[in-house]
Amino acid sequence: DTGLKDHFSLKGSKEAKVVNLTSNKSNAEVSFADWDKFKFAPIRESTVSRAMTKRYFADLDKYAESDVVIIGAGSAGLSAAYVLAKNRPELKIAIIEASVSPGGGCWLGGQLFSAMVLRKPADLFIQELGIDYEDEGDYIVVKHAAYFMSTLLSKVLSFPNVKLFNATAVEDLITRQDETTGELRVAGVVTNWTLVSLNHDTQSCMDPNTINASVVLSASGHDGPFGAGSAKHLHRLGAIEMGHMRGLDMNAAEDSIVKGTREVTPGLVFTGMELAEVDGFNRMGPTFGAMALSGVKAAESVLNTFDV
Ligand code: AHZ
DSSP, rough: OOSSHHHHHHHHSSOOOOOEEEEETOOEEEOOOOOGOOOOOOOHHHHHHHHHHHHHHHHHHHHHHHEEEEOOHHHHHHHHHHHHHHHOTSHHHHHHEEESOTTTTTTSSSBBBOOEEEETTHHHHHEEEEEOOOOOSSEEESSHHHHHHHHHHHHHSSTTTTTEEEEEEOOOOEEEOOTTTOEEEEEEEEEEEEEHHHTTSSSOOOEEEEEEEEEEEEEOOOOOOOTTHHHHHHHHHOOOOOOOOEOOOHHHHHHHHHHOOOEEEEEEOTTTTTHHHTOOEEESSOOHHHHHHHHHHHHHHHHHHOOO
16 A cells, blocks of 8 residues: 555545655655655656557557458447457457547437436346446436446546547448359548548548458448448449438337348448448437447457358
8 A cells, every 4th residue: 555545535634744765676665644745756758758659559459350340339339349358358459539538329318418328128238347337117217318428438448458548430341252153342441530520621631540340230320421431432433322311200210220120231330320321210319229239240240140
């Protein structure tokens, strides 16, 4: 015990004891309990740079060949990541998120309201995550959507086989054409820093990076500045017709999204609201059970592509 924990419980001020910590490398003396003598262990700026960059570049190297690439760290993509990473620790799972902040549309319940509604049986997934909720019969309420998202995010990020590349946008898909059948197969994603993606019109060509994957799970949400990107790419390649998301109908929408979760093109599974653009499903607005359970089903669909 370094004594710092005393301050977390606000015991430090009363029980003013100075604890000396000898670090392995520097033999630095670090006092915690007396704020006047407080001092961090020493650092050089280049050490911080290297601590970040060597890990990031090692991750770029490691995940250049991934087992699963998940596009979008919203509620559907992260629910799938949780089930996959927990059950298949040997799989390398890269999550590509265009925004700096992962979580998608799941930091609020709806409009600017905090509470998040999930219809049963999505309560089982909330129990799996260990999140408290109020049981209202056919549905449950988590007191804040951010409580759900932060718990899910922290569990996903704690798995050693998951890497989140945020501030990174999927710009295109890697595709192969089967020489005999002519069938299209998705073999990975084409990425760029999001700030670069947003500036293609203002700068001369800035070529992207790539990640090969055994299977891509697209969870990029409904149409928007970045959303539904994989659906649009498949449409451009002539592989699918776009259904386009329809008006709001909670009952119809949530069942359709979970049922429709599947491998749409070989090597590419869709989950969450992006499916509404693929299949022409209704939107459901502020009820999140379908995102969680579509993610759970998507994890199964991803695993099925490996088993084939
Ligand atoms: O930033 C996006 C978001 O975090 C990210 N994303 C989109 N395009 C991307 C790209 N590369 C990398 N090209 C990209 N990341 O994908 C995430 C999608 O999260 P989301 O919460 O928007 O989608 P979801 O399907 O998980 O949940 C949707 C929940 C609903 S339902 C609904 C309605 O009925 O109106 N609206 C929302 C937001």
